[in-house]
Amino acid sequence: MSRAQPLQPLNNTQLNNRGNITPIKGVRRSKENQFDPVPVHGVPAAPPVAVAADKPKKKKEKLSALCKTPPSIVRTRNGRDYRRGNFLGEGGFARCFQMKDASGQIFAAKTVAKASIKNEKTKTKLLSEIKIHKSLKHANIVNFIDCFEDDVNVYILLEICPNQSLMELLKTRKRVSEPEVRYFMVQIIGAIKYLHSRRVIHRDLKLGNIFFDPQMNLKIGDFGLASVLPSLDSRKYTICGTPNYIAPEVLGGKNTGHSFEVDIWAIGIMMYALLVGKPPFQAKDVQVIYERIKKTEYAFPADKPISEEAKVLIKDLLSLNPLNRPTIDEILNYDWFKGPFPDKTYEESLVSTPPGFGKISKTQSSINFTNTKSSAGIYTPKNKNPVEILRSDLQSEQPKSLLPQSLSPNDTRNKYEEVNPSVLGKSNRRVNFNSNYSTTIKRLNQICFETYQNMRRLEYSKHEQIVSEELPRCENPILISKWVDYSNKYGFSYQLNNDDIGVLFNDENTILKVHNGSKFMELIYHENEGWTCIENSIHHPPSQVKRQLEIVDFFAKYMNSNLSKVSENEDRKETVFLRRYSRTSDYIMFEMTNGNFQFNFKDHHKICVSKSGLAITHISPSRIIQTHPLILVLKEGNFPVEEVPECLEKINVIKEAIKRKAFKDSSA
Numbered sequence: 001m002s003r004a005q006p007l008q009p010l011n012n013t014q015l016n017n018r019g020n021i022t023p024i025k026g027v028r029r030s031k032e033n034q035f036d037p038v039p040v041h042g043v044p045a046a047p048p049v050a051v052a053a054d055k056p057k058k059k060k061e062k063l064s065a066l067c068k069t070p071p072s073i074v075r076t077r078n079g080r081d082y083r084r085g086n087f088l089g090e091g092g093f094a095r096c097f098q099m100k101d102a103s104g105q106i107f108a109a110k111t112v113a114k115a116s117i118k119n120e121k122t123k124t125k126l127l128s129e130i131k132i133h134k135s136l137k138h139a140n141i142v143n144f145i146d147c148f149e150d151d152v153n154v155y156i157l158l159e160i161c162p163n164q165s166l167m168e169l170l171k172t173r174k175r176v177s178e179p180e181v182r183y184f185m186v187q188i189i190g191a192i193k194y195l196h197s198r199r200v201i202h203r204d205l206k207l208g209n210i211f212f213d214p215q216m217n218l219k220i221g222d223f224g225l226a227s228v229l230p231s232l233d234s235r236k237y238t239i240c241g242t243p244n245y246i247a248p249e250v251l252g253g254k255n256t257g258h259s260f261e262v263d264i265w266a267i268g269i270m271m272y273a274l275l276v277g278k279p280p281f282q283a284k285d286v287q288v289i290y291e292r293i294k295k296t297e298y299a300f301p302a303d304k305p306i307s308e309e310a311k312v313l314i315k316d317l318l319s320l321n322p323l324n325r326p327t328i329d330e331i332l333n334y335d336w337f338k339g340p341f342p343d344k345t346y347e348e349s350l351v352s353t354p355p356g357f358g359k360i361s362k363t364q365s366s367i368n369f370t371n372t373k374s375s376a377g378i379y380t381p382k383n384k385n386p387v388e389i390l391r392s393d394l395q396s397e398q399p400k401s402l403l404p405q406s407l408s409p410n411d412t413r414n415k416y417e418e419v420n421p422s423v424l425g426k427s428n429r430r431v432n433f434n435s436n437y438s439t440t441i442k443r444l445n446q447i448c449f450e451t452y453q454n455m456r457r458l459e460y461s462k463h464e465q466i467v468s469e470e471l472p473r474c475e476n477p478i479l480i481s482k483w484v485d486y487s488n489k490y491g492f493s494y495q496l497n498n499d500d501i502g503v504l505f506n507d508e509n510t511i512l513k514v515h516n517g518s519k520f521m522e523l524i525y526h527e528n529e530g531w532t533c534i535e536n537s538i539h540h541p542p543s544q545v546k547r548q549l550e551i552v553d554f555f556a557k558y559m560n561s562n563l564s565k566v567s568e569n570e571d572r573k574e575t576v577f578l579r580r581y582s583r584t585s586d587y588i589m590f591e592m593t594n595g596n597f598q599f600n601f602k603d604h605h606k607i608c609v610s611k612s613g614l615a616i617t618h619i620s621p622s623r624i625i626q627t628h629p630l631i632l633v634l635k636e637g638n639f640p641v642e643e644v645p646e647c648l649e650k651i652n653v654i655k656e657a658i659k660r661k662a663f664k665d666s667s668a
């Protein structure tokens with residue numbers, strides 16, 4: 001039995017350090033040229049490579065060959081046993097095996113031999129893959145479960161995709177029908193849109209890296225060459241990819257650099273390959289492939305006819321100039337997507353086109369297209385600018401059901417109506433933030449626990465004598481003074497009493513516009529890790545966030561003209577933003593990134609708990625704000641300046657809510 005340990009955490013410098021990939025000199029791999037390499041039945045697969053197009057050719061030893069079959073039981077440090085099952089496949093770097101946990105659930109363990117992690121570069125590559133993959137969660141991305149190591153291997157435990165990849169499908173089918181490819185493309189595009197929204201470039205998209213899950217949904221895997229761009233306009237210079245799929249600007253190497261558009265190029269290659277039966281630039285010699293790519297020299301063979309609409313899209317995707325390629329959203333507006341569109345991928349597709357796929361009606365196709373997009377996380381507001389939609393929603397009669405009638409403090413009687421989660425989407429967003437910025441999620445969870453414990457302790461000690469030196473110094477905290485819950489479409493918008501304005505978007509990222517500043521912050525969420533904070537100038541916002549910024553501005557105007565404030569302005573002492581919120585029929589609870597909690601009760605009284613539960617603030621409906629040590633309020637049974645109705649009951653409700661959070665977070 002082999003004992004495995006969790007991997008060491010990564011630091012930020014490691015994350016983007018893939019520029020160190022060693023170029024492989026002149027890789028010649030004719031097997032690779034047909035399609036992607038065959039990974040099944042132990043047939044070795046050719047790895048993606050770092051390429052140096054003009055160097056002499058030499059075969060690269062496959063690192064996965066160093067990976068021995070893992071022991072039959074792999075035990076992790078936290079006592080979990082996994083029983084090793086069948087060999088699933090092999091890449092250039094790893095071998096993949098089935099692993100079954102105690103409950104019988106089966107996973108795929110991507111297994112990398114420690115012997116193959118000989119140098120810092122390889123280690124960095126693996127750590128980067130883990131860090132990036134771990135931070136992703138999307139319906140069309142292979143789910144990362146866990147990773148651990150034993151003496152000989154590192155194991156990356158993944159959701160199992162038992163129906164192989166698009167590469168095997170194409171090998172069996174030779175060509176795939178347009179309706180099926182349409183469906184595949186939407187799922188792939190949904191995943192890539194998600195990746196790019198998180199500044200992740202995959203850089204190795206190919207048929208062999210796109211797997212089928214048990215329900216025949218496509219899942220992008222293998223983040224071995226993925227990279228997180230520090231900002232939208234930064235570029236990568238490492239020459240890497242798989243020969244047939246490499247974009248021309250990557251071959252330009254150090255001179256040109258490359259960015260998100262390399263993934264768009266790869267979409268074009270995959271679409272062509274699926275419809276025509278082989279990649280467009282295929283040749284026996286890798287150098288010939290590169291020459292063809294650099295000249296975009298390919299043709300649509302007459303004996304393998306495809307629709308004109310498909311050709312138009314492929315031509316645009318394979319534009320030599322990356323800037324001429326359509327954006328992810330633009331791709332889905334191409335006429336080709338208006339053709340017959342199935343409701344799902346059937347298992348039958350693994351061997352032949354399911355009957356009737358060409359005859360799906362226009363109406364049904366349009367419904368299927370919309371449903372597939374939304375399952376892939378793509379919301380396309382009928383080509384309308386989101387701000388226009390927001391404006392018309394807010395002005396029309398309809399938003400009453402969408403937008404709770406009373407949204408903000410000091411508003412009308414329906415304010416605290418319980419919100420129907422099916423209307424609003426997720427009601428409790430999980431958000432955390434960059435450790436560099438403030439504190440870590442772990443620390444926040446600790447603060448939550450401390451807050452609960454302090455509140456409980458003070459409850460018991462309220463009859464004891466108070467030592468005034470031990471009382472916390474109390475100052476008014478940063479509060480949410482206005483808010484609009486529009487999470488059914490975009491997100492949750494709020495204004496703080498320092499006048500910063502934020503929108504917690506539905507993708508869990510936040511944009512925070514600092515009051516009176518020329519900068520705004522983009523806080524990009526990574527699950528379990530925290531936030532990456534990118535500061536941008538409002539005068540030169542990156543093109544991808546322009547729309548989001550417009551939404552923030554629109555909300556800002558809406559809040560300023562329609563909603564009244566909870567409290568008067570405070571100076572800007574620190575950068576705080578909303579971590580997450582939850583609503584019940586009695587209150588809305590805000591968790592701030594400095595560890596404070598704010599509760600807006602339905603009787604228009606607001607209470608904020610800060611200093612890990614030692615200080616308490618009350619904001620009255622008439623906006624009088626008072627902050628005191630909690631112990632004093634508990635002793636007196638109420639706030640000294642202005643009485644709060646059912647004060648102790650409210651404090652108890654708060655304590656119980658924080659307790660639930662604390663226990664939930666610690667068990668998560």
Ligand SMILES: Nc1ncnc2c1ncn2[C@@H]1O[C@H](COP(=O)(O)OP(=O)(O)OP(=O)(O)O)[C@@H](O)[C@H]1O
Nearest residue numbers: 039047048089090091092093094096108160161222
């Ligand atoms: N989630 C999964 N479920 C089932 N099989 C998988 C899964 N992930 C990978 N495999 C199998 O393992 C093989 C190797 O995995 P992967 O491509 O991720 O390894 P790699 O060595 O990083 O590959 P590459 O050479 O492309 O970098 C795949 O080709 C596939 O056959």
